Structures are given as C-alpha cells and as structure tokens.
Amino acid sequence: MPTLSPLQLVLFRHTEDEDVAPYQEAILRAFQGGKDVRNYLATGEDLGIQSEIFDSVPALSPAAMLDSFCHTMTIVLVDRLLLTKGGDSLWDWLAECWRITDASNGRHAMLAIPMDERIGNLFSDKRPQLQTLQLLQVHNLGERAIRPAMLSLRLLHESRILLAEALPKVAGGVTGHLRIFISHAKMDGLPLALALRHQISELKWLSKFYDADDLPPGKDWQKELELGVGSSLIVMLRTEEYDNRHWCRQEVLWADEYATPAVLVDARTGLNHPAGLLPFDRVPTVRIPDGNLVRVLFLALREGLRFLHFTRRVEEMKRSGSLPTPVELRVFSFQPSMSALLRACHALSQSKEPATTPRIILYPDPTLRAGTYEAAEALVAAHGPKGTRLVTPNTLAATKGATP
Numbered sequence: 001m002p003t004l005s006p007l008q009l010v011l012f013r014h015t016e017d018e019d020v021a022p023y024q025e026a027i028l029r030a031f032q033g034g035k036d037v038r039n040y041l042a043t044g045e046d047l048g049i050q051s052e053i054f055d056s057v058p059a060l061s062p063a064a065m066l067d068s069f070c071h072t073m074t075i076v077l078v079d080r081l082l083l084t085k086g087g088d089s090l091w092d093w094l095a096e097c098w099r100i101t102d103a104s105n106g107r108h109a110m111l112a113i114p115m116d117e118r119i120g121n122l123f124s125d126k127r128p129q130l131q132t133l134q135l136l137q138v139h140n141l142g143e144r145a146i147r148p149a150m151l152s153l154r155l156l157h158e159s160r161i162l163l164a165e166a167l168p169k170v171a172g173g174v175t176g177h178l179r180i181f182i183s184h185a186k187m188d189g190l191p192l193a194l195a196l197r198h199q200i201s202e203l204k205w206l207s208k209f210y211d212a213d214d215l216p217p218g219k220d221w222q223k224e225l226e227l228g229v230g231s232s233l234i235v236m237l238r239t240e241e242y243d244n245r246h247w248c249r250q251e252v253l254w255a256d257e258y259a260t261p262a263v264l265v266d267a268r269t270g271l272n273h274p275a276g277l278l279p280f281d282r283v284p285t286v287r288i289p290d291g292n293l294v295r296v297l298f299l300a301l302r303e304g305l306r307f308l309h310f311t312r313r314v315e316e317m318k319r320s321g322s323l324p325t326p327v328e329l330r331v332f333s334f335q336p337s338m339s340a341l342l343r344a345c346h347a348l349s350q351s352k353e354p355a356t357t358p359r360i361i362l363y364p365d366p367t368l369r370a371g372t373y374e375a376a377e378a379l380v381a382a383h384g385p386k387g388t389r390l391v392t393p394n395t396l397a398a399t400k401g402a403t404p
Contacts, residue, residue, distance in 0.1 A: 003320040006312040007159060008069040009051040010058075012094070014086070017079035019115050024053070024077065026148035030156055030302070040149035042286045042295040047306050049159070055082070057089040062097040066108050070316055071162040074101065075155065076112040078123045095127035102132070106165040109158055113138055113151065149294060156301040157206065163308040167315060178304050180212045183251040184237040185244075192237050192267060199293040206297070233304050234262040235296065236283070240269060243276055252278045257339045259332050261307040263299045282334050307333040310364050313393070322397065323360070328353045332363040341376055345384035359388040360396075367392055 009031060013020045026041060031051060034043045050069070052058075058065055066072040074097055076082075101108040113136045114120030120135045136154070141147040161176035180200070184193040197212040234255045242248045255262045256279040264285040286299045310333040317323045328351050330344040341361065348359045361380065368376055380390045391399070 001320045003316055003322050004068070004070045005050065006069065006163060006309050006316060007049050007071045007073065009049060009155075009159075010065060010072055010074045011051065011053045011077070012055070012075065012082070012090075013053070013077040014055050014079065014082040017077070017081045017115075020077040020079050022148040023113070023151055026152040027051075027075065027155060030152035030298070040146055040292055040294040040298070041152065042299040042302075044284050044299070044302065047302065047309060049309065056087065057093045062093055062100055066097065066100055066104075070107075070166065070312060072101075072108045073155065073159055073162060074108070074110040076110075076123075078112055078114040078119055080115075080119065083119065083122050083126075091126040091130075095129040098133050099129050106162070109162055111136055111155070111158065146294070149298070153294070153298055153301060154205065156298070156305050160301065160305050160308055163305070163312045166312060167308070178301075179232045180300060181232060181234045181251075182212055182237065183234055183248055183255075185239055185241040185248050187239075187241040187245065189237045189239040189242060189267070192239070192265075196235065196237075196293055196296060199297065203297075232260055233300055233307075234260055235300060236262060236264045236280075237267055238264055238280075239267045242268075243278060249278060252280070253339070256282075256337050257343050259334070259336060259340045261303045261333065263296070263303050265296055279337055279339075282337065314362060317393065322393075324358050326353065326357050328357050328359045330361045332361070334364065335368055336361070336363055336376075338376065338379060341379055341390070342383060345380055345388065348384050348388060351385070355385070359385050361388065361390045362396070363390075363392055365392040365394045367395060 009027070011024065011027065013024055028051060029041055029043055031047050031049050033046045060068075066074075076094065098110050101110045110133065112120075112123060112130075112133055114123055115138050117137060117139075120137060124131045124133070124135070136151075138147055138151075141150040141154075157176075160178070164176040182193045182196060184190065200206055200212050234251065236242070236248075236252060236255075254260070262283045264280055264283045266285055266287045284299055284303060286295050288295055311331060314323070314329070314331050318325065318327075323329070328348055330348060332340065332344075336344070344361050348361075351357075351359070361384075367373055376390055380388050389396075
C-alpha cells in the first residue's frame with residue numbers, strides 16, 4: 001500500500017495580477033522558509049510541504065489532485081485578470097474542487113481570497129457551487145502592509161487544523177487547539193509576556209484556538225506536559241535575567257526532556273553573554289528588536305505545524321504498513337537530545353506490550369551526526385528494552401521496517 005505525503009498546498013493566481021504577488025511570496029516563505037527575514041515574517045528551514053502554483057486548469061482532475069496527498073489545502077488568490085483570463089475549464093475545475101473539498105469531512109480545505117469585495121462577488125458568480133464557499137475578504141486581514149503576513153499566518157493555522165483532524169482526539173478538546181506556554185523571568189520578562197498574550201487575543205480567529213499561559217511550577221508540570229505535548233508549545237522569552245532564574249532553567253530542561261515543540265525569543269539587550277548550559281540548540285530562534293510580536297506567532301505556528309506534519313506522516317506510515325503492527329513507538333518531531341532519548345527508553349521499558357512487539361524510536365531525517373549517533377545508539381542499547389531501534393523514516397525503509 002503506497003504511503004501518501006501528509007499535506008500539499010495548491011495555489012491559484014494569475015501571474016500578471018501584481019496585487020497578489022506579495023501574498024504568494026508570503027505564503028511560500030511561510031512554508032518553504034529561507035534566511036531572509038523581512039517585515040512581519042520569521043522564516044527558517046523548509047517544512048517539507050509541497051507547493052504547486054497554477055494560473056490555468058491543472059492537468060490532473062480535482063479528485064486526482066486532492067487525493068494524491070493525505071490532505072490538500074487549495075488557495076485561490078482572486079484578482080481581475082484571473083477572473084477575465086481564467087477560462088471556463090478553470091472555473092469548472094475549481095467548482096468541482098470545492099464540491100469534493102466540502103464533502104471530504106475535513107480531509108481537505110479550500111480558501112479563496114478576493115482582492116476586494118466586488119471581485120469576490122464576481123468570483124462567486126462564476127459557478128453556482130462556488131456561491132457556498134465562504135470567502136476571506138482581504139480587507140479583513142488588517143492594515144494593508146500586514147495583510148500578506150496575516151494571510152500566511154492564517155494558512156499555517158488552517159494547515160494545522162487539517163493535520164490535527166486526522167490525529168487521535170483529546171477528550172473534550174478542540175481540533176487543532178494549541179496551548180502556548182510562555183516561559184519568562186518575571187524580573188524583566190513580564191511586560192513582553194503580557195504583550196504576547198494581548199497580541200494573540202487581538203486576532204479573534206487565532207484566540208479561539210490558542211491559549212497563552214505560564215507553565216505552572218510545582219507538582220503539575222509533569223501532568224501538563226505528558227497530557228499536552230502534542231497540543232502544547234513553549235515560547236521561551238530569553239531576557240537578561242532568564243538564564244539566572246531557577247524555574248526558567250527548569251522549564252527549558254522540561255521542554256527538552258519531553259521533546260515539547262518550542263521556540264526561543266532572544267530578547268537580551270547585551271552585546272556579550274557568557275557561555276550557557278541550557279539546551280537551546282534544537283529550538284528555532286527569533287529576535288524582535290522592532291517589537292514585532294507577529295514574528296513570534298509566525299515562528300510558533302510554523303513549529304507547531306512542523307510537529308503535526310511529522311506526526312501525521314507517522315500515522316500514514318502505520319496505515320500503509322511502513323511501520324509494523326503492532327508496534328511500541330516513541331516519536332520525535334526533531335532530532336532528540338540524550339535526555340529525551342533516556343525518557344523514551346524508560347517509557348518503552350515500562351510498556352505492558354509483549355516482549356516480541358517491536359520497539360521503535362522514530363525521528364525525522366537526516367540521521368544524527370557522527371559521534372552523536374553512536375552515543376545515542378549506546379544509550380538506547382543500555383537503557384531501552386532489548387532490540388529497541390533508533391531510526392528515521394529513510395533508515396526504516398532502507399532496512400525493511402522493523403526487521404533487524
């Protein structure tokens with residue numbers, strides 16, 4: 001059975017519509033990353049989500065296009081030239097795409113963004129089916145300068161919803177909900193933490209799905225992380241006092257040990273800092289000397305999406321038979337640290353599954369670098385159940401699943 005990739009973006013726009021160009025650029029940078037940080041966007045590594053751009057009807061039918069991935073997000077940037085030059089075959093394709101998407105029970109999503117209200121009305125009138133598609137009017141994205149960034153932020157969010165829809169549900173939870181724990185030193189990080197909470201609350205579509213809280217010190221921290229790793233993300237506000245505060249240091253170590261998705265906001269003002277001992281290496285970092293809190297949210301949603309994207313890939317590997325069934329599995333969305341591996345080994349050792357059930361610790365490609373890999377293998381051999389394998393999807397496929 002073939003293994004489908006988790007998610008693709010299918011973007012429609014006319015190449016001569018200049019007004020939509022900034023929106024396309026922001027969307028691609030949101031998902032494909034890059035080193036250039038401009039305006040409100042924070043970028044980084046490519047999330048590995050395929051993007052296709054069309055200005056006319058695709059060669060594949062809507063059903064073939066959508067179902068070639070686990071989930072498809074279709075985006076239509078609507079301006080005058082797309083309306084006048086798109087052609088009947090494109091409108092037939094988009095109408096059928098929406099019909100399939102609407103009937104997919106949350107598997108696929110479609111978003112049409114007209115550049116003004118009149119353009120939106122003309123788009124809806126192209127086909128009767130399109131009149132049931134709720135449009136995202138571009139003026140609802142805020143001030144003109146911030147609209148491309150807000151659209152890309154919204155698409156990161158909608159993509160998270162798509163992936164979360166297919167994953168096991170938390171009892172009483174909301175699909176795609178993300179709890180953001182704000183780790184900060186109250187000595188000098190409280191104003192920044194309050195401002196970040198306020199920024200989330202100001203984006204009404206965002207605040208329905210995202211809570212911003214402090215990670216509670218004391219006895220509840222294990223429960224909070226163990227129950228919420230898949231729906232939690234830690235934002236570390238690293239001010240000058242941060243590394244000196246006991247609970248801040250502890251929260252960083254918890255995030256590392258539990259492999260919780262995390263982002264680091266480097267808000268230090270000094271030009272020189274001593275060497276640190278905290279494990280920040282695997283955490284994506286953003287700086288906001290301009291006070292741009294949208295950049296923090298942007299990085300947080302990218303990291304949350306990256307986590308869900310790999311988790312959804314693992315679920316698809318189970319369905320397709322790329323992973324053995326049954327299997328005792330521990331999954332990381334990034335290369336695990338030694339403390340995270342040790343916790344995974346202890347959890348696998350406490351499993352009630354029969355000893356013959358394969359034990360696998362899975363993390364994304366590429367494999368750990370030389371030296372670190374050998375140390376990790378030694379740790380797993382010493383502390384994990386006999387036969388526990390530390391693999392990536394590529395090494396798993398190359399060695400034919402769980403067969404030693």
